[in-house]
Each structure stands twice: as structure tokens, then as C-alpha cells.
Amino acid sequence: MQKGLTADGAGMAGDRVVAAGSTARVLVAATARALRGVDCGDLGQSTPLSRFTAAPEAVRRAAAARAAGRIALTPDQTAEVDAERVARWIVDQYPHRRYPGVVLGSPHASAVHLAVALGVPWLPAAFEMTAHWTRGAVDRPRAALDHGAALAARVLAGNPELHLRQVHCPASRGALAGSTVSLVARWQALPRAYARFLADRLEPAASLLVVRDARTWPVSDEGQGHSFQLGCPGSGLEPVDFHPDSHALRQVLRSAGGDGGHWEPPEVSAAGEHAEHGVEPGFVDGARHWGRRHGHGLNEVHVPQPTALSAAVADLYRRWLRRAGKTGDRLVVECGRLLDPWQVVRAGLVPYWCENATRRSVDGVELWLAGSEPFSSVDVLPESPGMRSPALAGLPQWLAVAAFGRRRRALDRTAARGYPIGSVPTRRATEVLRNQPYDLPVPPPLGVAEAVAALREDGAPMGLAVS
Numbered sequence: 350m351q352k353g354l355t356a357d358g359a360g361m362a363g364d365r366v367v368a369a370g371s372t373a374r375v376l377v378a379a380t381a382r383a384l385r386g387v388d389c390g391d392l393g394q395s396t397p398l399s400r401f402t403a404a405p406e407a408v409r410r411a412a413a414a415r416a417a418g419r420i421a422l423t424p425d426q427t428a429e430v431d432a433e434r435v436a437r438w439i440v441d442q443y444p445h446r447r448y449p450g451v452v453l454g455s456p457h458a459s460a461v462h463l464a465v466a467l468g469v470p471w472l473p474a475a476f477e478m479t480a481h482w483t484r485g486a487v488d489r490p491r492a493a494l495d496h497g498a499a500l501a502a503r504v505l506a507g508n509p510e511l512h513l514r515q516v517h518c519p520a521s522r523g524a525l526a527g528s529t530v531s532l533v534a535r536w537q538a539l540p541r542a543y544a545r546f547l548a549d550r551l552e553p554a555a556s557l558l559v560v561r562d563a564r565t566w567p568v569s570d571e572g573q574g575h576s577f578q579l580g581c582p583g584s585g586l587e588p589v590d591f592h593p594d595s596h597a598l599r600q601v602l603r604s605a606g607g608d609g610g611h612w613e614p615p616e617v618s619a620a621g622e623h624a625e626h627g628v629e630p631g632f633v634d635g636a637r638h639w640g641r642r643h644g645h646g647l648n649e650v651h652v653p654q655p656t657a658l659s660a661a662v663a664d665l666y667r668r669w670l671r672r673a674g675k676t677g678d679r680l681v682v683e684c685g686r687l688l689d690p691w692q693v694v695r696a697g698l699v700p701y702w703c704e705n706a707t708r709r710s711v712d713g714v715e716l717w718l719a720g721s722e723p724f725s726s727v728d729v730l731p732e733s734p735g736m737r738s739p740a741l742a743g744l745p746q747w748l749a750v751a752a753f754g755r756r757r758r759a760l761d762r763t764a765a766r767g768y769p770i771g772s773v774p775t776r777r778a779t780e781v782l783r784n785q786p787y788d789l790p791v792p793p794p795l796g797v798a799e800a801v802a803a804l805r806e807d808g809a810p811m812g813l814a815v816s
Contacts, residue, residue, distance in 0.1 A: 361426065361429045361430065362438065363434055363435040363436075363437065363439065364438060366430050366431075366478060367438075367477065368477040368478055368479045371476070371477035372456040372477075372685075372686065373456040373473040373477060374476070375688075375775055376457075376458060376471060376473070377472075377473065378392055379392070379461060379688060379689065379690050380443075380461050380465060380470060380471040380690065381442040381444070382690075382691060383461075383465045383690040383691040383694070384444055384468070387691060388689050388691045388695075388782075388783070389688070389691070389692075389776055390779045390780070392775035392776050392779075393774020420479070421481045421529045422478060422480040422481065423480070423481055424480070424481065426480075427480055427504050428503040428506065430507065432540065433540055433541055433542055435476055435534075436536075436541070436542035436543055437542040439472060440470075440542055440543065440545075440546040443546075443550075445550075446550070447550060447552045448468065448469045448470060448550055448551055449469060449552050449555050449556075449794070449796075449797065450467055450469045450551070450555045450556040450557065450558060450797040451471075451547065451551065451556075451558070452464040452469060452471045452558045453472045453474060453543075453557065453558070454473070454560035454628050455473075455474065455561055455562035455627065455628055456475075456626055457560060457562070457652065457655055457658055457702070458683060458688050458690075458702035459659045459661075459663070459700070459701075459702045460560040461688075462662055462690055462693065462702070463662050463665070465691070465693075465694060466665070466669060466694070467794055467800060469797075470550075474535060474536060474559075474628040474632045475535040475626070475628075476534050477531060477532070477533050477534070478531075479525075479529040479530065479532075480497075480500050480529060480530050481529060482496050482527070482528055482529055482530050485526075485530075486527050486607065486611070487519045487524060487526045487527030487602065487606060488527075488602050488607030488608050488609065488610075488611045488612050489612075489613075490579050491613050491614075493515070493577075494515070494569070494577045497517075497575070497577065498515075498575055498577075500532065501513040501532060504532070504534070505573075505574045505575065509574070510536060510540075511536060511574065512534075512574055512575075512576070512629055513532045513533070513534055513535075513576070514532070514533040514568070514576050515532055515533075515576070515578065516531045516580075516581050516625050517531075517577070517578070517579055517580075518531075518578075518580050518581045518584055519605045519607060520580060520581075520584035520585070520590075520597075520598075521581055521583050521705075523605045523735060523736035524736075533626075535627075535628070536629060536631075536632050537629045537631040538632060539636050547643075547645075554644060555645055555797075556645060556646050556648065556801075557636055557637075557640050557645055557646070558647075558649075558650065558797060558800075559628065559633055559636060559647065559648070559649045560649075560650045560652060560658065561627065561633070561649060561651050562626040562655075563623065564626070564627070564653070565620075565622060565624060566578055566580070566581065566623075566625075567588050567617040567619065567622070568617065568618065568619050569615045569616060569617055569618050569619075570618050570619055570622065577615060578624065579614050581624060582624050583704055583707070584707070585708060585738065585740025585741065586601075586738075592614070593612045593614070597739045597740070598612065600738070600739050604736055604737045604738065605736065633647075648797075648801050648816065649816050650813060650814070650815050651813065651814040652813060653811075653812035653813070654713070655702070655704040655710070655713075656713030656714070656716075656717070657808060657811035657812050658808070659702045660713075660717040660807075660808075661803075661804050661807045661811065661813055662700070662804075663680070663699050665800060665804070665807065667699050668803070670699065672792070673793070675697040675788055675792070676697070677699060678699075678723075678724050678726075679696070679697070679725060679728075679757075680698065680701060680718075680724040680726065680727045680728070680753075680754070681698045681700055681729075681782065682727065682728065682729045682751075683701070683702045683703065683730050683778060684702070684729075684730055685706070685732030685734075687731075687732045687764065687773070687777060688700075688702065688730075688775070689782050692778075692779055692782035692785070694792075695787065695789065696782060696785035696786065696788050697788030698782070698785065701714055705732065705734065706731055706733065706747075706769065707740045707742060708740060708742045708746065711742040711747065711750060715749065715750055718750065718753040719753075723753070724755065725754065725757065726754045726755075726756060726758075726759070727750065727751050727753050727757065727758055727759070728757070728761070728782075728785075729747055729750050729761065730761050730777070730778050731744075731747045731760070731764050731765060732773075733764065733767060733768045733770065733772050733773070735769070735772045736769065737769060737770070738769075741769050744760075744768055747765070748760055761781050763777060
């Protein structure tokens with residue numbers, strides 16, 4: 350069967366391949382809407398919180414597994430994945446006009462806020478897929494590796510330009526880690542669809558800005574285009590916490606319906622590899638080579654921790670807003686998929702993004718706020734992870750973030766009501782931010798050179814490396 354074609358001859362659509370709710374998918378959708386002047390009010394379907402808070406934990410785990418089964422790829426479908434078709438689906442979401450630049454790379458909402466301030470698209474360097482693991486078990490990582498390797502071989506047979514990073518992380522995926530496998534497909538070269546998009550849509554001398562997540566994690570990699578990662582930085586835990594005798598691991602596995610006695614991690618072959626959201630060197634080389642041939646410069650931003658880019662972009666927004674005559678003293682703290690870039694610029698807000706609800710993420714925004722000029726208002730949107738973990742921030746810590754506001758201190762009650770189990774859709778952020786007063790017109794777009802200079806200067810103390 351030809352790559353990317355189903356039995357009836359029709360190609361599998363990109364929106365069917367890319368995991369529903371994955372960060373990169375949400376960020377592309379949010380950026381494309383913002384560039385059209387549209388908010389994220391149509392993203393996600395609400396689920397009554399009572400369904401989560403009233404149901405026993407075992408029932409919630411079973412419901413999660415059933416939901417995953419409806420949207421995950423079957424083994425046969427993994428053989429039909431066409432990464433170029435996915436790239437075309439991504440670029441086709443953006444308005445058909447010329448842009449003064451583009452932001453590419455790792456999934457980080459502050460990179461999206463930066464792109465919106467620049468008036469340019471954001472293009473991910475990877476996309477996430479989930480696939481069925483019918484006889485899976487959350488506490489058997491070796492079996493997960495074997496199953497994932499077989500699925501990866503099917504994908505790679507038709508997509509040799511990809512590297513597939515499998516992530517088995519009960520601490521971030523909960524019970525889903527026992528019913529599906531997660532494969533992060535990283536392009537090892539600039540996709541042809543991206544190159545065509547840049548050629549057709551960039552203004553002369555427009556700039557390319559690549560944001561690279563520089564976090565590392567131990568992996569098992571036999572050099573066949575598929576690598577395996579046990580745990581992830583976004584879990585809020587450390588690699589040592591995924592050792593069989595870890596107390597934190599036992600807590601996580603109990604919450605996800607597993608048993609620590611079965612936990613046998615695969616051998617690690619590389620301790621310092623970039624984690625799942627890293628960008629393949631070939632992708633950056635391809636973008637740089639394309640830029641040189643077409644007269645476009647390229648800058649890279651290496652991000653040691655998500656908090657560093659969040660702080661630098663928030664500081665950049667504050668100056669951008671004030672230069673346009675706005676106060677720049679109202680902050681929104683977004684989390685995970687609870688964001689809305691268009692409502693942020695419409696209301697003249699300063700955005701700070703927490704990758705997730707872990708203590709590490711919330712510590713980062715508290716430290717930044719403690720060292721920043723005070724804000725008159727602070728709105729906080731905590732995304733519930735849908736599971737329990739010893740690494741999560743409690744509601745008192747989120748309330749402490751809101752308490753930095755001098756006059757307004759708001760923790761969204763709907764998001765907090767079922768925390769950390771009951772989840773809300775992306776559009777909840779839109780519903781909250783629509784209540785903010787209008788602060789129009791939107792400031793004139795930032796220049797790419799100005800933004801790069803600001804990131805280089807403000808980000809250096811936080812470890813950002815801009816080249």
C-alpha cells in the first residue's frame with residue numbers, strides 16, 4: 350500500500366494522525382486563530398467536572414482508557430502515516446498572506462505569544478501520535494518498549510525523515526500510559542511542505558527564529574530511528590525517580606492503577622540526550638540552509654527550562670505594551686493548554702506560561718514575580734492534569750501566585766474546582782479572558798530583530814542562549 354493511503358485510496362488526514370490535545374496541536378490552532386483575529390472559544394469540548402470528582406478513581410482510569418481507544422491509531426493506521434501530509438495540514442491552517450518572519454521549533458506557549466506579537470506563524474519541529482496498546486500495562490516499561498518499537502518500524506518504513514521518540518511516563522500520562530503508547534515524531538530535515546510555505550508566504554529578507562528545548566533525559570536508542578524515554582521533564586520528577594525503589598514512582602503507579610513490583614526499566618544507552626521536545630539538528634540545518642539560499646537569516650534560542658522563555662517573553666510583552674501607551678501591569682498566568690493568545694493581545698495582558706501544574710513550574714512563576722515590578726492584577730488559570738502526582742503544586746501554591754496582584758487576585762474557580770482530577774478544555778481560558786476589559790487597538794507588531802535582541806539581553810541571566 351502506498352504511504353499515507355488508506356484501503357479506500359484516501360490519505361489519512363493530518364488531524365487524524367496528530368494526537369488530540371497534544372501541546373503542539375493546540376499551539377498551532379491557537380496561533381492560526383490569533384493571526385486571524387479569532388480567539389480559542391471553539392477549542393475543546395467541556396466535560397462536567399462532577400463526572401470526575403464524583404467517580405471512583407478506578408472508574409476514571411477506565412474512562413480515560415476508553416477515550417484513548419477512540420482516538421488512538423491502530424497498528425494498521427501507523428503504517429499509513431505520512432509526515433509530509435501532516436506538515437501540509439499544519440501550514441494550511443494559517444491565513445494566506447505574506448509574513449515578516451516565522452517561529453519554529455519546540456512546543457512552548459511563550460514562543461506562540463512571541464509569534465503573535467511578531468505577527469508570524471509558529472511551526473512545530475515535531476508532532477505527537479498515540480497508538481493502541483491493547484494488552485498494555487502502565488507498570489511494564491519493557492513491554493511498552495517492545496510494542497512501541499514495532500509500531501515505530503511501521504511508521505519509519507514510509508517516513509525515513511523522522512526520528513520517533515517514545516515516551517513512557519505514568520507520572521504525566523497516568524493510566525493512558527498503560528493503554529496507549531506516545532510517539533513524538535521529530536523531523537530530521539525541513540519538511541517540503543514547510544519549505545514551500547516559507548517560499549510562498551515570507552516577505553523578502555524575513556527572519557526565521559528557531560526555539561529549541563535544551564532539556565536532557567536518559568534514553569535507550571539502538572540507532573534505528575526509534576528511541577525510548579522512561580519519564581519526562583514535564584512530569585516534575587527527576588530520572589532517578591523512575592528507579593524501581595523510588596517512593597515517588599510507587600505513588601504514581603498506584604494512582605495510575607499499576608504495581609511497582611513489576612517495574613523493570615530498560616537499559617539506558619545515552620544519559621544526556623535531548624528530551625522529547627528537543628529539535629533534531631537536521632531540522633535546524635535544513636532551515637538554515639533554506640534561509641541562506643533564499644536570503645533569510647536564522648536565529649536560534651536555546652531554552653534550558655521552560656520558565657526561562659516564559660519570563661523573557663513576559664518581560665518583552667510588558668515593554669511592547671507600554672511603548673504603545675498601555676499599562677502593561679495586568680498579568681495572566683496560563684498553564685498547559687489553558688491559553689488564548691488573541692484574547693491576551695486584545696486585552697493588553699502580559700502572558701506568563703507554566704508548562705504544567707508541577708511545583709517546579711509554579712516555583713518558576715513565583716520567583717519571576719518576586720523579582721519583577723508588581724502587577725495591578727494577576728489572573729491564574731491552573732490546568733488540572735487529570736491525575737494525582739507527588740510532583741504537583743497544590744491549590745495553595747496557585748493562590749500564592751494570584752496573591753502577587755496588588756488590586757486584583759483571581760484564581761479561576763472553574764479550573765480549580767476539580768483540581769487536580771477534573772479537567773477543563775482550552776476554551777475555558779477564552780471564557781475567562783473575554784471578561785477582561787478591551788484595550789484596543791493592538792500594538793503595532795514587534796520587529797524580529799528587536800525581539801531577538803531583547804531575548805538575548807533579558808534571557809541571558811536565566812540561561813537563554815540566543816545565536
